[in-house]
Amino acid sequence: MKKVTMADVAKLADVSKSTVSQYLNKRYEYMSEETRKRIAMAIKELGYQPNIIARSLKQKTTMTIGVVVFNIMHMLTTQVLHAIEEECQERGFHVIVSNSDDDPEKEKKYIEMLRAKQVDGLIIFPTGKNADIYQKLLEERFPLVFVDRMVPEVKADAVLLDNQKAAELAVEYFAERGYEHIGIVTPPLVSHIVPRMERIEGFRQALVKKGLPVVDDYFITTEIPRIQKELTRLYESGRLPEALFAINDLTLMEVLYFIKGNHINTPDELAIISIDDVPFAHVYTPTLTTISQPTFAMGKKAAERLFLQIAKKSEHQPQVFRFSPTFIERGSVKEKTS
Amino acid sequence: MKKVTMADVAKLADVSKSTVSQYLNKRYEYMSEETRKRIAMAIKELGYQPNIIARSLKQKTTMTIGVVVFNIMHMLTTQVLHAIEEECQERGFHVIVSNSDDDPEKEKKYIEMLRAKQVDGLIIFPTGKNADIYQKLLEERFPLVFVDRMVPEVKADAVLLDNQKAAELAVEYFAERGYEHIGIVTPPLVSHIVPRMERIEGFRQALVKKGLPVVDDYFITTEIPRIQKELTRLYESGRLPEALFAINDLTLMEVLYFIKGNHINTPDELAIISIDDVPFAHVYTPTLTTISQPTFAMGKKAAERLFLQIAKKSEHQPQVFRFSPTFIERGSVKEKTS
DNA sequence: TTTCATTACTAAATCGATTTAGTATTTATA
DNA sequence: TATAAATACTAAATCGATTTAGTAATGAAA
Structure with missing residues (x-):
């Protein structure tokens, strides 16, 4: 019942932990066919599942991003969130969503909690009232994208409507x-x-x-x-x-x-x-x-920008993206011929 | 720019890491007022933020639950999700949501990924086609609650409508x-x-x-x-x-x-x-x-049940909760007097 | 005066991976 | 034949916390 670790796999396959780790990370270069098979067998036999927490600790990346929204009840929020999630899922990232409820105190708390959890980046639908915190994130070159609202005094990536x-x-x-x-x-x-x-x-x-x-x-x-x-x-x-x-x-x-x-x-x-x-x-x-609003494109863009920042942690040129609205003519306005 | 760790705080406060850890976990019992103050000072001065990943590795709990839904586009899903998130936020837990899109393969993959990430429990809106996996979770006494749909052959907690x-x-x-x-x-x-x-x-x-x-x-x-x-x-x-x-x-x-x-x-x-x-x-x-459907009550119940399982990892008696629907009379049915 | 408790700490092991530096063996090259 | 390079690994350090067992100093009880 107790957890199977890499050490168990290593013992069963009669190799070192290092080799198992190489195997899991698909660094097969200098690995014999035979060893590879033995490790594969051992993993299957023990039903081994790697512990991503341990990996994250060493690698300093969690493959998780945080999203803090000011109101989940908005259609915009829901839709952009879906696009973000989809984009993340494709890259094997997970998303943790927090609702600040437009309360700057909550927003602050959630940003701190998410950072403590070592998320790799933040997409924020900002309350707008925590400029100092946003600014600090920027200065630490922590990946950050604003959505829907922007904060003029904070020069970060922002995705919003025209x-x-x-x-x-x-x-x-x-x-x-x-x-x-x-x-x-x-x-x-x-x-x-x-x-x-x-x-x-x-x-x-x-x-x-x-x-x-x-x-x-x-x-x-x-x-x-x-x-x-x-x-x-x-x-x-x-x-x-x-x-x-x-x-x-x-x-x-x-x-x-x-x-x-x-x-x-x-x-x-x-x-x-x-x-x-x-x-x-x-x-x-x-x-x-x-x-x-092109919510899907906006969510996609926000995620893409975040991943861009995550990829090259330095010299990122912040940009504000203005998306064009689409007029959809239906029936709630008539031709007035008064 | 580099991360501040507990060791840095310990050094500055001139105490051991252990003491700093005690402090952070509010185990003040045998700690002098003075030490406490020095640690507080050091933390503030360095802007120290604990690394929850490291803590999770040792404590084997991540304060995070996973939710796998078969369709985010459903009203029910959205609403229950909100209730779950609210309940979690109150307890300081985070939620990671994955969309299986009613595809059993995806569902399987996401369950595995979430387990690898060491989530403390899973709430699943099941596709229904992975009985073997659900069953394995049960057997490992991994906290699990079904929502909306249930899987008759798997004796787990389930929250659904009558x-x-x-x-x-x-x-x-x-x-x-x-x-x-x-x-x-x-x-x-x-x-x-x-x-x-x-x-x-x-x-x-x-x-x-x-x-x-x-x-x-x-x-x-x-x-x-x-x-x-x-x-x-x-x-x-x-x-x-x-x-x-x-x-x-x-x-x-x-x-x-x-x-x-x-x-x-x-x-x-x-x-x-x-x-x-x-x-x-x-x-x-x-x-x-x-x-x-009483979506809010259902989400709340699902979360409560999950936390119950997380609290006492043993001898949990699975139960199926049937929620009563509410009839809301409005105007899309008339009195027929034919 | 010795012994035991209590207080206020600390050193070191630990969680489960990754990674670096290194070893031993075989093969290729000069 | 000696040396270099390539191959197939491993030992040990590391990530940043928590936790256990232990130490030293002081006070109280026998």
């Missing part, structure tokens, strides 16, 4: 179809949450560019659980815009719930465009016009 | 509202995929119990990508039932797409009940009547 472009796509589409009163729905703006800032800024600029009014009332920037109330308030006072831009899947859900609750007709009364892929966009009534 | 009950709930609800022609939509039946078998068997028995006809045509049991074609075929030949029971979220999506594509009215032309929580059930039109 958020400005995404907002622009939405506004332009609305504008070209004759919409003038366009609102945006987003969680509260916080300076260190880059995509949020970029999306709202892109939205504002696109309005101006299209010569559309920038109405304060149409900026619904409040905590997710308060979005419905806010929208209902606007609706009841007759100041609801004709179109809404939901900046992610979570805000979209709130908008849809609001629509449902108040029997609002989409797109006639209220048109909708949102960022992120929701799985039901094409079966919903009406089908939902969305702006999709 | 599938028969779930099917019964659906049929009874339909029957009580005057439906007679009820269909079921499921991926192909395979004997080792227990929930599928139980759901369809429960469905059949409930029909009989309610005195309803069991019509072959109404059993749509085909690969996910072929479900729409099959439904359309039935529809065009005028043999579509009045009600459909979709046995999971993936089949539900196909049914919804079919409905959308053929402009079928729900619930008037076709009523629907499905198993699993889909996030849009309450914003869809009509709102979707579903049978929910």
